[in-house]
Amino acid sequence: MAGIKEIRTKIKSVQNTRKITKAMEMVAASKMRKAQDRMRAGRPYAIKVREIASHLMSANPEYSHPYLVAAPQERAVGVVVVSTDKGLCGGLNTNIMRVVLQRLKEFQSAGVSTQFTPLGNKGLGVLTRIGANIVSQETQLGDRPNMERLIGAIKVQLDDYMAGKIDAVYVATNRFVNTMRQEPVFLRLLPLPDGSLKSPFDEEQQSALESKYGWDYIYEPDAKSVIDDLLHRYVEGLIYQAVAENMASEQSARMVAMKAASDNAKKVIGDLQLVYNKTRQAAITKEISEIVGGAAAV
Template identity: 65%
Template sequence: MPGIKEIRSKIKSVQSTSKITRAMEMVAASKMRKAQDRMKIFRPYASNMRRMAVHLMQGNPEYSHSYLIERKTSAVGIILVSTDKGLCGGMNTNISRLVLSKIQEFSKNDIEVYTSAFGQKGLNLLTRIGSNLLSQETHLGDIPDISRLLPVLDVQLKAYIDGKIDSLYVASTRFVNTMRQEPIFLRLLPLSTNLYDPYHETDSQFPIADTNVYNWDYIYEPDAKTVIDNLLDRYVDCLLYQAIVENMASEHSARMVAMKAASDNAKRVIDDLQMIYNKNRQTAITKEISEIVSGASAV
């Protein structure tokens, strides 16, 4: 049985760890609220962007953008969105397993895979497995800057336009609620004909744009082709940005839950150690009293 001093030292050590995890939990909770607000603000923007693109394509059915044309798949691009830091539960592990399984599936079908990475954890994974890494960006901070995201995406888009890849996917973590975040693997290109929302297809608050109710048309400047091209480029940018903000909200939520669990576990460990400490102290006191009584009786 450990001594009293050793137990007291362990209690102080666990208490120090508990203070750290509690502080990290509070920081994550604060960042989580801001990330959720940023995500909720962006969702209507992405929804309206999607609806406008559908209306434009309805008005010009004779024009088919390269982003909408299905191809025979011989090579694909994968953009992996992860975190820069750990201590967020199994979030990075789950998305890494999903990406690895998809890469293996593509390899079995003799489909070449080209990758890009957002976040240090994902970059480490893709580097470790020796993937064909085209672009990367790490340490995005708490507020993603679109100017840092687009260069990574543009490399994959250029590969798609040049015919180097036939499909483009993004792997990230979708925010469901504070307690639940799920890994997702979505196809960015080619886009679905009706531009279904890949993040919230069943979300009643962000319905899929209805393509059969109204006939839409606009006055274009300079022309319909240029407007549709620019709008679809912007729409793909929106899908990537949405993946980033969803992943950040998931990260802070997962870290808050993980740190709360760590704090609760530390409290239980402290209670157990305190009980052992009290028993040892009681045993030591009883032993001293017995020794004193025995000595007095002998005298």
């Protein structure tokens, strides 16, 4: 009967685990809808501000902002890594960190030094373990992007870029495709990619005006003030959208992972109950045989 007791304890343990994973699945499903709404609401702004910033590169040649000027050769770069603060979301963090480590290896082989700004505890943990150069960080981001907290960490990279310490700033995040699919992306934030109007977060949407028209603007009060402010909005918009995309991806991945865990727990419970019934039946049969054998001996 000791075997029966152990199996019963195991069944109870798996049932308790299934209750937890089922609850986490429901919580993630609730948060997922809000995160996806925020992500989709921010996409049009991120796309449009990127388009306008791209148009400015050719519209006003007499003033060239440092954000629009690419260095002849990259000697040092900054990388903003967007990850989650918590685990239990499938391979989401593993996939983005695999891309980051691959690009880090490419930079090192080319003799390019790197400095990192992790946004999220999981990315911070990986970068700390490999001994990466971390110049700023921000963790415990919560369920919605907070621009004031994000820009404080990003400002270190922006200041180094303006001072000439680094030649480019990259962003690594997860792009939300649908509930079942999230893709890691590694995109250049600064300097602005030449001639690219395609959004890094929506590959299907591209400006129809890219090749048809030239662009000219009338600036008030002056070109420098307008362009400077617009490019700061471009950086803020892209960082905000990168975090919003990752948060939507996180909740979707967690819901799918917890659903798979709940389904697996249900299957394990069924298998254990079958073993329990067989073991219990064998024990009862053995006891009956012993009783019958004893009676026949008498």
